[in-house]
Amino acid sequence: MADNSKDTTHFGFQTVAKDEKAGKVADVFHSVAAKYDLMNDLMSMGIHRIWKRFTIDCSGVRRGQRVLDLAGGTGDLTAKFSRLVGETGEVVLADINSSMLKMGREKLRNLGVAGNVSYVQANAEALPFPDNYFDCITISFGLRNVTDKDKALASMFRVLKPGGRLLVLEFSKPLLEPLSKVYDAYSFHILPRIGQLVANDAESYRYLAESIRMHPDQETLKQMMEDVGFENSTYYNLTGGIVALHRGYKF
């Protein structure tokens, strides 16, 4: 029998052709963009704000630095980085999806975020920036959706300056079995219902739950980062491992 595994990937629990996944992910985020922030607060009971705060605290970003908020969506991290880097610094919010970028740009404008932010539509697998360009890159709840994660990590490594760091905030593997069970029940039964009620879209939130289960666990992601060249890589389990923050350096 022919081995098609090189040409296929996961879209949640489905196996799809690699060249189909980006289109399917695009449909999800075009559909949820308008309700994305509200859903984040509802689904996580506001806890995503604490995970993001922790990411900022671990970033070490200072005045004057250049930061890439990749798969930045509606710009929660960008808004915080914009204040941290000040007028002499620069933040690029990059996302593959025009609807998410539009929501991000409007939100940050309403928040009065300064002119040190630019917006770029880009695929994480092929970043349109020079080598050795950013002091820090974050990708928050984005890597899970990327078709070729190794290619994306290698692309991030290329555009980081020596001494720069990558922070990957992503769902991960809960540490305790009882927590896993409650979390499964919540994700597969309650999440799609909230999605249906608030965003009129149960399917996208079913994909969210499935894509979380298919994402590499803590140790696997750490190894993937090391395989493309990141050093001193570590991770922090947040909320019992439901989420993990990975950090690695380019030297």
Ligand SMILES: C[S@@+](CC[C@H](N)C(=O)[O-])C[C@H]1O[C@@H](n2cnc3c(N)ncnc32)[C@H](O)[C@@H]1O
């Ligand atoms: C769950 S949202 C996260 C948004 C934001 N970073 C946050 O933490 O709230 C995932 C984002 O990843 C973006 N995305 C998916 N695949 C991507 C890719 N290949 N390259 C860049 N962005 C991508 C989506 O368009 C979406 O805006």
